[in-house]
Amino acid sequence: MTKEILKWKQYFFTIWTGQAISLFTSAILQMAIIFYLTEKTGSAMVLSIASLVGFLPYAVFGPMIGVLVDRHDRKKIMIGADLIIAAAGAVLAIIALYMELPIWMVMIVLFIRSIGTACHLPALSAVTPLLVPEEQLTRCAGYSQTLQSISYILSPAAAAFLYSIWELNAIIVIDMLGAVIACITVALVRVPTLSLEEQSLERNFMKEMKEGLVVLKENKGLFALLLIGALYMFVYMPINALYPLISMEYFVGTPMHVSIAEIAYASGMLTGGLLLGLLGGFNKRIVLITASIFMMGASLTISGLLPSSGFAIFIVCCAIMGLSVPFYSGVQTALFQEKIKPEYLGRVFSLTGSIMSLAMPLGLILSGIFADRIGVNNWFLISGILIVGIALVCPLISVIKLLDENKK
Template structure:
């Protein structure tokens, strides 16, 4: 397809979004199917969580180093290359599974490769939006982008569960590979312009110098330092310490079927939040909305710990999904609008690394705190059995429940303190919107 006939601008963004949606649903189905396979083969929860670790942590660690490449390289080719690498990992696992030779270490290596590839895709997707979508439509673009993961969370487990139970894991592998092929075909039909200053650069990339430019860019703008700190701390508290404990909390008194419905509530809330965000106009006060969403998320998290009731936990999960779309989506828009497009690959990569780092650290703290500190205090006869235990109960899972209450109160307090601090509440007023110079696309009149 000639450049002049390729999809450009908003049309290219929507095509990019559709391709990624197909791909993440396929990948989500594979993760679900592999999780079932690991638990069936090993009966070991640690093997399952180790698989998830290798799916997440390599992506966060390598994201720090992807930014300079994203800002330098042709992003369409980068998307295609990253998807090809990810698909090769899936293809290798599929072949090993078909011949009966798939082992855990094969799976860990393949999931790490997939995670490293995704470390290119996510920040490239975020930074490309500013190049394809007019500033006044970024709210809609961000809202639609936020729908990818919740749609995966709702569709992938249900589809994969049916397919694995009816046809087997091999069919899930085939569907995932087909989803990669479709995404790559869609990517071949779009054109993503290069930022003006990036297009004007010449010479060999100086990796460490360009990476350090990203850190320097953030450091020179205190509002960005504040924003990235707030975002990282939020991810440490909720997706890290909080969301990682929902599964054991629910399973302490309910069945796996109920757990599945509760986790789906997060996706439903996220979709509704994404649709609402996409419909909002540009005049939305972003920091005010982020802090208001954190208040809702804090209250919802505390609600999950008050009663041993699937309905209240489901409501809390739903409200958390709904509110977190605003936290992540509006945070993304601030960076897109306020920073130079030729820096955004590095900036989103740095933010992604810190976000995954905060979340991973929260996961590491959550398990030991729940099992060794809070649960013993809320066993019958424990240190808090006659005080906190009188309000929320004692026994299995109530230590985690108390952690949810405390986590929610911490998020609520963080939001209120930020609201009272003008340097945080008025953060977006401290940095003017970035206005870049435009260069004509090939095949278009100048």
């Protein structure tokens, strides 16, 4: 193995070791906060507001954050974002020592943490292609998905155990330590900075913000893929909120059945991430994306057709749904990293995150209106059919097909 290969692998896995630890501790805290809000209020509305607070900053501030990511040292932004997340947790932990945490204060801290996440994610996505060779981006996206999947599998059980023996402020301290570890691992890596000609020299904020959209629209294939993705998220994201409902009401299950479905989904994601890491050199990325969307749609369709006694088959469908996820999100991320110039990546990733985040609440509103009226199983069926339709349309769009042929 050459020195160059060893160097980029060392850098990538150093950063992602810290990110994995931070992701895991953050997921534990996020679940613990859900337990806390449920215990204190028992209100579905409060939980819905907490979920909204989690993605609202990305949806609203994404384009502005992207300009800052492209203007400044991305390594410092990642460290700063983690420190903001840790500081917000510290304030909450200190207050919890002296009084019972009011719900409004928890919401404010969730909002601040989500701002930190909205800064961190595009910076991390923009840093990766500066460290990793272009031909390895898809493989590294698979490894990233694997780490996220492990976190999704382990964090609910860890959160439930820790919340049963500790106060919330002790769990907050664990998340703070995770954020500090992430800062240290990023600090240990030398991240290349953009040359002067790659940086925006005019410092016109509004113009720079619009440039992210202009650059994205100039690559018609990526822009079309983004619109397909927004439509996909619009249809699919509401289903995320309905897994407990279909498990407990339609399949007449218990909270244990809900947990089994979640674990099956996360296990599928883990397997998909590992496979993507192994298949990272596969050149037909649009084929992988199309197959991923089709697998998701077909699994949802089958789930909607099952009788109420078909929970075992539903679990298999959940595993296939999870398996499909890395082949969509991981491959799409690698395509953007490959085909967008590094100086625009922060703005482009923030913009795409905003568009996806805005598609989610619209879909949630739609599902809330219809799922109760027609039955959750029928909503799974309709969503599955629509997603299969999206999968069939995607490869027929000529500019998307060309993404596998055109280089940056």
